[in-house]
Amino acid sequence: MVKVAAVVVTYNRLEKLKTVIDRLEQQTLAPAWIVVVDNASTDGTGDWLGELETEAALHVVSMTENLGGAGGFARGMSEGYLLGADHVWIMDDDCYAEPDALERLVGGLDAAVLELGPDVPFSCSVVTFTDGSICEMNNPVTSWDWGRLLVKDQPNVMVTACSFVSVLVPRWVIAEHGLPYAEYFIWFDDREYTLRLTERCPGVQVLDSVVVHDMGDNKGVNFSMVNADNAWKFAHGIRNESSWLLHHRGIIRWVEFGFRLLVNFRRGRVSPRLQLRMYRQYLRGIGFNPAVQYPEPPRAELTATHVPL
């Protein structure tokens, strides 16, 4: 029997989190564990989790500080791996899974493996908005041969990247490719990670596995939308993407990204002050190059002779 650890990363969205957990409890294929990473919420989430009882074994990871979605997912996936899960199923705290979402994800992955071989690194759901339309922000990137499984009567589209809203990742993937970069904090962590996983074989989007993303506004994002309110998020995204392009794709792609930013800033009439702030982040990418972490003990722990109680 397949054992899945559902991993939810939450920060100050208690009411939505309650629905997320409720939906997890209604799954036709019940997860063996529910891992909730509480990113140091201040809205009573910790207290509620402390009293929560679930059918599946509940593991609450209470962070002492908010490490962002990236840090939360890295920690939660590691937790699922250490529990012995065959797969971790990762999602945000505003992701409501349809009752058969997990069963379809597992079935879709298994079917894809039968057709493509054992290297298929993940399966992800179709993400809809609360009104039933497609969620603009969570559309995966398809591979060039995206229809290969469709013609084999599988409801699977081959994809190279997706967002962390209902993604099923097998444990061998974590052992081989590691965890998402916790250092990214927020934005581009999902893109980088799924691109990392699909270098050898694409993942699949399972078309009959559906989740609802209860985000405030159903809008996509691009760099023309930088403003004073969201600049902190863009700052992380630009630093992360800059770092990834320079250190993993080469300097030409990095320079091209710089120009793309310029074009978008102009198009969106982003203020010169914000542009300057964003370009500082772009340059920070030069010295920012985190190492892949695996679910392994840090070297210092292994070499220490004694750690007092």
Place this chain on the structure above:
Amino acid sequence: MSDRPRPEAMSVSPLRTYLGEPCLFEVVLDDPATEALSARERRLFVGAINAHTLTTPELELTVHLYDPFDGYTPRTTDDRTFDGRSRLYRRRRATVRVRSTAPATPAPVVDARQLTLVGSATRHVMLSSDATAEARPEFLAPGDLRGKVLRRLRVAAPLLYDELRDLELLRHGGPIRHRVERVHDTTFFAPGTAFESARMNPAGAVAGDAPRAVLIGMHWFEMGGAERWAFETVRLVREAGLLPVVLTSRDSHHEQITRSELDGAVLLPLSEPTSLSQTPGSEPILRALLENLDVRGVVVHHSQWLYDRLPFLKRSRPDLPVVDSTHIIEYRGGGYPVSSARAADFIDTHHVISPALASWMTEVQGVPASKVEMAPLAGLTVDSARDAAFRPRNGERRFVVAFVGRLARQKAPEVFIEAAARIHKVRPDVRFILHGHGELNQWVTDLVRAAGLEDVLERRDGAVPVATTLDEADLLVITSHNEGLTLTTLEAVAHGTPVVSTDVGAQANLIPAEALAPRNVHRAVRGIADIVVRYVGDEDARRRLWESERSAERELVAHPSGRDWFEELVSTW
């Protein structure tokens, strides 16, 4: 090899069984996938669970079993099996829930990391496949530049590599020539050591209805001369009506774990490191064993893990008889005889297999002669050489020179190949048999090819009985860098085949000086080639050599054999 213990084996084991193997736990929730495990995998898996439930008897454990990964050896009890923080656990194969049936007094916790390990109720066990265990691939770590250079050198110039290695070993020679410092029961808690805050905390009283048992420590469940003797002692323990508890601590695929001698035994195939879970003074596994089994004796066969824990055992049960058995003084630091000497204050009897080793133990290490038992292993593989007769050469076929042994560094197959090449130059009519397999298999193949011996050197592995090779051989050549008193020598003499050897260990107790070559590899190649060539052309000399060896062997077997000595000893337990 059978999947299930033989009926007579079960009769001495009053324990419950899981997957047909004796266990000290009960299964709360089984997984049908475990039914597909092979006999070897069952013993390893049950052994791992035995060790974990003994370590944390208070916890109900969820044990995940993972698929093999590459050529890695099984992970059964090391630190990562407690917390799962390893990339080897890639695909889960089965999950069982178990509960200990061997309660024990709490083992003190002295390190924060230990608290994390033993506080978890999940365990992660990985086994290797039977195919890997059979093939035993050489595991080459990526290595640094030095390692890469040395590996290249080993292929290109094997003898030069050996010389460099000998040079490096010189600095480890102290314990071989001088008396070593004895271990005492506070050694592991000395200031400045990792466990300075720990204290000796002996095991509690044994349960009233505990079955009588003997604790036996082995290097691993592989096959070698020492292991053959160790397996025999396990058999003798069981025959005496005692429950054998056999632990190993050396990483291995344990392909011999299915041997019938181990039927009915509680097996503990440990993977290291265990220093954080089995801390000095606490020793959860040994503590639980001592409190749940009436341990009547301890036998240490090449197990550093158990040597290190003799102070705990003796402080817990001062009257518990402890014997050990040593064979070879290793050139790197002395090996197990030095471990034996260090732990001498906690050992009642040091069994040694050659007069040379007995002298070393008493004269160099100062162990009282009354504590040293010289009992050769003659009769272990060969019933008796009394009826043996020299086997005259069959003049119709070519002279055959054989090598029999594991393809491991210790056996120096490279010396045999180089000597064969030298012999071939002057006596192209001589045929060679290289019988053995092991981690140096591919390297040996390359060396044979490079020496141009493919047409005159026949390779044999476990598929051919050693007896067949010894019956065909006119001379057996032992080229080892390092030996005790080789069982192969005794076997060859029993088959009427004389033996030529490097002058290592106690080989001189059996082989006359004219058939001994120096240990140094270059001189060994020249020496062995010269000796062999001499005997190829002189059948009388070959006969005299065998007679001399047979006479020495008979003198040796006049001592009580290891088997007789141990049988009598264990009858008093």
